[in-house]
Amino acid sequence: MKFICFAGNNKVGKTTMAKALNELIDNSDEMKAGRVSFGDALREELVEYYGIPEEYVEDEHIDKNKIIIDLGQYTHRPQMPELWLTLGIIHATQDFYLPITLRELYITHGTRIRRAQDPLYWIKKITEKINALEDQVDLIINDDPRTASDFEYLLNYDTDIYHLKNGCSNISDISQDAMNKWLTDNPQHITKQIDVPLPLSQEDAKWINWEQVIGNDDLLKSILVMNNA
Numbered sequence: 001m002k003f004i005c006f007a008g009n010n011k012v013g014k015t016t017m018a019k020a021l022n023e024l025i026d027n028s029d030e031m032k033a034g035r036v037s038f039g040d041a042l043r044e045e046l047v048e049y050y051g052i053p054e055e056y057v058e059d060e061h062i063d064k065n066k067i068i069i070d071l072g073q074y075t076h077r078p079q080m081p082e083l084w085l086t087l088g089i090i091h092a093t094q095d096f097y098l099p100i101t102l103r104e105l106y107i108t109h110g111t112r113i114r115r116a117q118d119p120l121y122w123i124k125k126i127t128e129k130i131n132a133l134e135d136q137v138d139l140i141i142n143d144d145p146r147t148a149s150d151f152e153y154l155l156n157y158d159t160d161i162y163h164l165k166n167g168c169s170n171i172s173d174i175s176q177d178a179m180n181k182w183l184t185d186n187p188q189h190i191t192k193q194i195d196v197p198l199p200l201s202q203e204d205a206k207w208i209n210w211e212q213v214i215g216n217d218d219l220l221k222s223i224l225v226m227n228n229a
Helices: 014-026 039-050 054-058 080-086 093-097 102-117 121-133 148-154 174-185 202-207 217-223
Strands: 002-007 033-035 139-142 158-165 192-195
Touching: 002 014, 002 148, 014 033, 014 139, 014 158, 039 054, 039 102, 039 121, 080 093, 080 102, 102 121, 121 148, 148 158, 148 174
Parallel strands: 002 139, 002 158, 033 139, 158 192
Antiparallel strands: none
């Protein structure tokens, strides 16, 4: 099964590219594609364990760096403050209720808790989703690799990795720094680096003549067309 992976900094357009490609293929009669993200299970757990509203975790357009979460406002699992304390994330139980951005919560639960408990935790979760799609699609699209283990997992398949770049984000955090380190250290695994123009609109998807060859550079250039001319 073929994989296409879009990697790059926050807000660079990875999800836009993935959704555009997925929509084009799904509207065809030749191939079927599915989007699978390492973050799918993480978003589900934020709702389940912390009571975070689904409209926060499912909205791909909100700025996670600006959404401030007060965990005391939501119905979190009772054991979570003690778990944070045990893992050294906080110094006292009451610190659990200090304001935190949505992105910080993603990193805390995804990296400092789950990956600390099991480095392959999210790999196991995405494998379940891929196995469920295996007989239904020809191509799987991923847009959120973060760690070395994420990339190494994808490279177990026939995967093209497209590194998207622009000047839209200089944010540094645990997951983004890990992603950039892998991309820098492993240029031999990057299919192509693409400078993405701003803004990147999903509406451009309908102008792609995807039938040429899925994964061909012409396809990717077409996704980035900024007008109809």
